[in-house]
Amino acid sequence: MPASKTRRRGEHLERAILDATWAELSETGYSGLTIEAVAARAATSKTVIYRRWPSRAALVLAAWNHQAPVSVDEPDTGSLRTDLLTLFVTIARRVDTMMSEMIAGVMGEAFRHPEVAELLRDRLRAAPLHDRVQQIVDRAARRGELPPVRVPARALRIPLDLIRTEAMTCGAPLTDATITELVDDVYLPMLHGLASHPDR
Amino acid sequence: MPASKTRRRGEHLERAILDATWAELSETGYSGLTIEAVAARAATSKTVIYRRWPSRAALVLAAWNHQAPVSVDEPDTGSLRTDLLTLFVTIARRVDTMMSEMIAGVMGEAFRHPEVAELLRDRLRAAPLHDRVQQIVDRAARRGELPPVRVPARALRIPLDLIRTEAMTCGAPLTDATITELVDDVYLPMLHGLASHPDR
DNA sequence: TCAATAAGAGACGCAACGTATCTTAGGAGC
DNA sequence: GCTCCTAAGATACGTTGCGTCTCTTATTGA
Structure with a gap:
């Protein structure tokens, strides 16, 4: 992809990768998840991902932690x-x-x-x-x-x-x-x- | 392997494959288990395995079931x-x-x-x-x-x-x-x- | 004895791995 | 505003194992 987009860095880039990972997980599941697909979806390259996370599992865990937990209020139902x-x-x-x-x-x-x-x-x-x-x-x-x-x-x-x-x-x-x-x-x-x- | 050994069939062959699978599991674990390694260890070829089990998981499950469960006597300890x-x-x-x-x-x-x-x-x-x-x-x-x-x-x-x-x-x-x-x-x-x- | 069946060998195209190399963008410091 | 220096991004590489296929040959049982 030539320079139509500005080059992302640090925090910003990281979020993009983790979001892409989560999206891939939702679509293809863990067993179908490939680093190459994540890289493609995040519009970056494998190298960038391997620089940060040593394995697929580590990446997925990071993506999981990155997902904001939906807060739920637990009502008092009376029993x-x-x-x-x-x-x-x-x-x-x-x-x-x-x-x-x-x-x-x-x-x-x-x-x-x-x-x-x-x-x-x-x-x-x-x-x-x-x-x-x-x-x-x-x-x-x-x-x-x-x-x-x-x-x-x-x-x-x-x-x-x-x-x-x-x-x-x-x-x-x-x-x-x-x-x-x-x-x-x-x-x-x-x-x-x-x-x-x-x-x- | 040329024909020093006689060619195994059916039941006999199947047991050999399942035993090889279990041995591979013990040595390399599930994530390291490959059909090719199992075939090699059982001195047969991939084709034979694929003819019987559609996936690695199915093969492993069969090997698991094939393992004779060790019977244990559960003593009455008094409490x-x-x-x-x-x-x-x-x-x-x-x-x-x-x-x-x-x-x-x-x-x-x-x-x-x-x-x-x-x-x-x-x-x-x-x-x-x-x-x-x-x-x-x-x-x-x-x-x-x-x-x-x-x-x-x-x-x-x-x-x-x-x-x-x-x-x-x-x-x-x-x-x-x-x-x-x-x-x-x-x-x-x-x-x-x-x-x-x-x-x- | 002979045909049917299944074992076994091997080659295939494919996909993804993880690494290494190189170019280039953009931010920091002056 | 200029210049480094770091990190982004592209790409190419060899490797491994996948699952399928084709072909030969041993064994069995009718």
């Missing part, structure tokens, strides 16, 4: 169970097919590139959604639905873990029935167990 | 908690790094090949380990540690799901601390919750 269902549905909507395939792909490469593994781990652990659970539990305690508990960090992560696992093994969005199952057969019992046998 | 810890450790030992990377790889391809997705789903759901949980719970009920419960199918799958998720995001075998966390902060509370608030 612990419906609060949880709402939360699970919110998470499930976010972990769609493209997302799952991307995570599977990045996971696969994480075994070869330790630095990717670390980035991925951080990404999955830092999810702001985890805090929501404690808020929901606190509300339930205030209502008297549950004795007050401090939910362990591990238990806070479970909703996202379960939904991700399910989405990845099904290769399709979660059905309402599955979500109800996760809440009624797993998570709600777990919270009741935690609350009524504290510590142990 | 629900230690029974569970023993079970979790058994599962975790089985889901080692190679296994996790393989599953991640197959999952990635499952999104493109629906028939692979189905095979994978079957493989993950049919795990004989699921039944163990109900046995352990029944024993605990007999001891009086827990009211008797019928654990829902979804809840039976949780141990394997959690361990797999953890192994895949860590890229390393689970530590004892993690296993203890999964039992104490998640699964044991869940069972107590299920047992003391049946149905709901």
